[in-house]
Amino acid sequence: MMSTPETVRIPMRDGVELGASLYHPKAASRGLLLARGPYGRGRMFAGIVTPFVRHGYTVLLVSSRGTADSGGAFDPMRTEPDDGQDTVGWMRTQPWYPGRFATFGGSYLGHTQWALLEDPPADLVTSIITVGPHDFARHAWGSGSFNLDFIGWSDMIISQRTSSTLGAIRKLMTAGRRLAPILNATPLADAAVAHAGAEAPWMRDRLTRSDIDDPYWAPMRHATALEKVTTPVLLISGWQDLFVSQSFAQYARLRERGIRVGLLAGPWTHTQVGRTDGALVTQRMLAWVDHHLADAPASAEGPVQIGVTGPKRRRTDWQRHAVWPPAGSDRTFHLGAEGRLSATPTADPGATAGFTYDPEEPTPAVGGPVLMGGGYVDDSSLAAREDVLAFTGEPLTRDTVVAGAPVVTLAHRSQHPDADLFIRVSDVDERGHSRNLCEAYRRLPVDRDDAPVRIELGPLAHRFAAGHRIRLLVAGGSFPQFPRNAGTGENPLTATVRVANTHTIGLAGSALTLRTLGG
Numbered sequence: 001m002m003s004t005p006e007t008v009r010i011p012m013r014d015g016v017e018l019g020a021s022l023y024h025p026k027a028a029s030r031g032l033l034l035a036r037g038p039y040g041r042g043r044m045f046a047g048i049v050t051p052f053v054r055h056g057y058t059v060l061l062v063s064s065r066g067t068a069d070s071g072g073a074f075d076p077m078r079t080e081p082d083d084g085q086d087t088v089g090w091m092r093t094q095p096w097y098p099g100r101f102a103t104f105g106g107s108y109l110g111h112t113q114w115a116l117l118e119d120p121p122a123d124l125v126t127s128i129i130t131v132g133p134h135d136f137a138r139h140a141w142g143s144g145s146f147n148l149d150f151i152g153w154s155d156m157i158i159s160q161r162t163s164s165t166l167g168a169i170r171k172l173m174t175a176g177r178r179l180a181p182i183l184n185a186t187p188l189a190d191a192a193v194a195h196a197g198a199e200a201p202w203m204r205d206r207l208t209r210s211d212i213d214d215p216y217w218a219p220m221r222h223a224t225a226l227e228k229v230t231t232p233v234l235l236i237s238g239w240q241d242l243f244v245s246q247s248f249a250q251y252a253r254l255r256e257r258g259i260r261v262g263l264l265a266g267p268w269t270h271t272q273v274g275r276t277d278g279a280l281v282t283q284r285m286l287a288w289v290d291h292h293l294a295d296a297p298a299s300a301e302g303p304v305q306i307g308v309t310g311p312k313r314r315r316t317d318w319q320r321h322a323v324w325p326p327a328g329s330d331r332t333f334h335l336g337a338e339g340r341l342s343a344t345p346t347a348d349p350g351a352t353a354g355f356t357y358d359p360e361e362p363t364p365a366v367g368g369p370v371l372m373g374g375g376y377v378d379d380s381s382l383a384a385r386e387d388v389l390a391f392t393g394e395p396l397t398r399d400t401v402v403a404g405a406p407v408v409t410l411a412h413r414s415q416h417p418d419a420d421l422f423i424r425v426s427d428v429d430e431r432g433h434s435r436n437l438c439e440a441y442r443r444l445p446v447d448r449d450d451a452p453v454r455i456e457l458g459p460l461a462h463r464f465a466a467g468h469r470i471r472l473l474v475a476g477g478s479f480p481q482f483p484r485n486a487g488t489g490e491n492p493l494t495a496t497v498r499v500a501n502t503h504t505i506g507l508a509g510s511a512l513t514l515r516t517l518g519g
Contacts, residue, residue, distance in 0.1 A: 117225035269374055330514070411505060417489070
């Protein structure tokens, strides 16, 4: 059992006060941990502090402005840099402050850490960032289209004001069904704004400001933090997390700069991290903070801990490495006629394959890295659709481990220049059942030239069993993960006219490249 937390008030520079809970361990404290976010501090969410407090740490859990008992108006992600600095300044004046601290937390609580690291406090010694994006603008509009999970997330935030955090999360789990009329509305932005009402005044700006270089997005973009941080960082991610590409980009840049960075990645969705394989995640976090904050000996094992997924859903091979991805070799598979994927390029330079994307009957999202639901699924039904191209390789003669971020090159053209591409790599077993592994989404520039399109997919670490086949899927949409492409060049969220679009892939110039590590 833990002692009851102390409720404290933290003044900000503009006079707003934030509510926070201060947890003290039973014995002498081993150090101080800070977490900040908008999800309240009730019994369920306070559970994130339990392992640290029981392990001997003092924890300060702060509610973002405009949430829970914090004053001010909530403007997601835009006020966190200043509020983070003000919180640290206040901590330094408290009698219980030990002179240095660490930060931790996941998702939005990971983003608040990157916001703080834009101007790293000298007394911050380490950060544990779980599924935490450093660039919310890139998540929202970085594909060129809008990531619709924001509408469901906003609905959850609104629900918190009249129900418990648990109740709001349960409501988010039904968002797909409840919000379907909004996501299917024309124009979608007007319906979403009307649904959110005064409770989410930020909604229209997020849906209509499609240029991520617009100054509006600047407070939510913290790529500079990747250049400024000098203290050790532990990153925790999941192969099916919606922020997985950002987590691996963070790892790559910090390692490139020579920063001590740890990485833990497993077969998890956004909401599974810490729930699935919870003991493993907790153990890694505690070992990290013990060493960097409490001066315990460092682990002799490699800093990268990766769960290599296998042919069966629950089979994971946990591996330790010095770096990720480890040395391997690139293997290229060429797109061929009749849905073939092979090591040999097609001999016909004029061979093509095509499909028609109809925004009135959009290609559905099936599994994948979405906020709720999704994850690993049997996506055979997606491969069988007429508006999806499926290219499948021959049965592998031996087990093959694929790691890193696959790259797809497509000699692509479309009837209308405004076109989206959805790309996925899947594992097809001996019975023909297909299981998704990683994917990417791209809205193509309307003023593009005729050069092949190069798309980097999300990262993976997967063992294809002997007898299994590699599959590449190509489609023109993934709804309601992303909005229907209008085909007119308009913002898909405000468009009122939509047209069908025929896509053509030149097979001779199209390929999938994977990094293989062997058996």
